[in-house]
Amino acid sequence: MKTRAAVAFEAKKPLEIVELDLEGPKAGEVLVEIMATGICHTDAYTLDGLDSEGLFPSVLGHEGAGIVREVGAGVTSVKPGDHVIPLYTPECRQCKSCLSGKTNLCTAIRATQGKGLMPDGTTRFSYKGQPIFHYMGCSTFSNFTVLPEIAVAKIREDAPFDKSCYIGCGVTTGVGAVVKTAKVEPGANVIVFGLGGIGLNVIQGAKMVGADKIVGVDINDGKEEWGRRFGMTHFVNPAKVEGDLVAHLVALTDGGADYTFDCTGNTQVMRTALEACHRGWGESIIIGVAEAGKEIGTRPFQLVTGRVWKGSAFGGARGRTDVPKIVDWYMNGKIEIDPMITHVLSLDEINKGFDLMHTGESIRSVVVY
Numbered sequence: 001m002k003t004r005a006a007v008a009f010e011a012k013k014p015l016e017i018v019e020l021d022l023e024g025p026k027a028g029e030v031l032v033e034i035m036a037t038g039i040c041h042t043d044a045y046t047l048d049g050l051d052s053e054g055l056f057p058s059v060l061g062h063e064g065a066g067i068v069r070e071v072g073a074g075v076t077s078v079k080p081g082d083h084v085i086p087l088y089t090p091e092c093r094q095c096k097s098c099l100s101g102k103t104n105l106c107t108a109i110r111a112t113q114g115k116g117l118m119p120d121g122t123t124r125f126s127y128k129g130q131p132i133f134h135y136m137g138c139s140t141f142s143n144f145t146v147l148p149e150i151a152v153a154k155i156r157e158d159a160p161f162d163k164s165c166y167i168g169c170g171v172t173t174g175v176g177a178v179v180k181t182a183k184v185e186p187g188a189n190v191i192v193f194g195l196g197g198i199g200l201n202v203i204q205g206a207k208m209v210g211a212d213k214i215v216g217v218d219i220n221d222g223k224e225e226w227g228r229r230f231g232m233t234h235f236v237n238p239a240k241v242e243g244d245l246v247a248h249l250v251a252l253t254d255g256g257a258d259y260t261f262d263c264t265g266n267t268q269v270m271r272t273a274l275e276a277c278h279r280g281w282g283e284s285i286i287i288g289v290a291e292a293g294k295e296i297g298t299r300p301f302q303l304v305t306g307r308v309w310k311g312s313a314f315g316g317a318r319g320r321t322d323v324p325k326i327v328d329w330y331m332n333g334k335i336e337i338d339p340m341i342t343h344v345l346s347l348d349e350i351n352k353g354f355d356l357m358h359t360g361e362s363i364r365s366v367v368v369y
């Protein structure tokens with residue numbers, strides 16, 4: 001079949017809207033009509049050539065929602081007409097990682113996914129006879145895409161696609177990092193670095209679980225109002241702090257935060273986030289994705305004296321199990337999504353979504369097909 005898609009032909013070049021050829025689902029796969037997709041900073045990072053796994057030409061996008069249109073042989077968990085969210089972190093429930101109960105990082109198809117291919121080692125997309133790579137196993141910047149059955153979460157049918165797509169990455173990543181990775185307890189002090197599409201969801205997660213101080217840190221003053229809107233109690237712009245930022249944050253949180261979250265992808269910020277943790281127990285969660293080749297550093301003494309460095313992918317959520325529950329949280333008013341979707345675009349306008357992110361004007365842009 002044919003599908004309209006925004007294709008990343010080359011790094012650092014705008015996406016091009018073209019008609020691609022798409023092969024139907026093979027055994028264990030499903031064809032999904034994507035109804036809406038968010039644009040996450042990770043898409044921009046890959047398009048900018050900063051991802052060590054970045055491949056071109058490819059169809060980016062990993063924050064979508066849509067409807068199953070066709071299923072391949074042997075598919076039992078979803079059927080045509082089901083509403084689904086594609087999962088860049090699948091959940092096979094059979095691999096060592098899934099069975100461990102210790103992680104959400106299913107390993108069933110990670111190797112081929114990282115190579116831009118379906119589990120059988122081939123691609124379903126092509127343009128003028130040339131193969132086009134998949135991205136993060138999702139490729140939601142195409143109106144139709146093919147996914148493994150284990151990489152879709154079936155969701156309730158009354159959830160609006162233009163909002164629920166955000167649960168495919170940003171919402172789950174931010175709220176999940178608080179609830180599942182850090183397990184922030186009521187009364188805890190929290191610092192969130194980077195108040196974008198992820199950081200604001202960390203803030204709303206921290207508010208939801210009853211955190212006390214919720215400090216937001218961003219170099220863009222315009223984000224202060226956004227942070228307060230979702231429960232931030234204090235705002236810090238590092239450029240306006242006289243003296244040492246860590247000392248300032250430690251003083252603000254009575255000896256250091258119980259939990260800090262990096263939502264910037266900047267390795268210097270990651271260090272600050274670790275060092276702003278409370279001696280003896282503070283935990284720093286890295287969510288931000290750093291450029292290829294970057295490394296983190298700190299004095300080992302920071303860890304010897306009890307601070308803990310952790311990471312979180314997709315908020316620690318097991319996609320097929322947890323995503324439908326997070327959709328319920330949204331539909332029941334436990335979490336908010338609507339105000340964070342600042343821009344709704346057509347596929348033809350998708351490059352504008354990247355511009356709005358880079359200038360800091362948007363929280364989330366959503367493309368509606």
Ligand code: NAD
Pocket residue numbers: 040041042045169170173193194195196197198199217218219220223238263264265266269286287288289290312313314315357360363
């Ligand atoms: P975004 O562009 O919407 O927000 C980033 C925010 O960080 C902006 O408000 C920006 O002003 C702020 N910022 C930039 N440099 C800063 C600095 N030095 N100090 C303080 N604030 C600074 O991006 P996003 O969509 O929220 O994504 C944030 C990060 O999370 C990205 O690195 C993205 O790749 C990553 N991410 C990770 C996961 C995961 O599962 N681990 C999932 C989604 C996104």
Ligand code: AHE
Pocket residue numbers: 040042043051052053054089105110169289313314
């Ligand atoms: N490909 C990069 C790493 C990118 C990365 O860390 N991705 C996050 C999700 S970001 C969503 O916006 C993730 O889930 N990582 C776990 C995984 O298995 O990819 C690189 O450095 O090679």
Ligand code: ZN
Pocket residue numbers: 040041042043062063169170
């Ligand atoms: Zn993302």
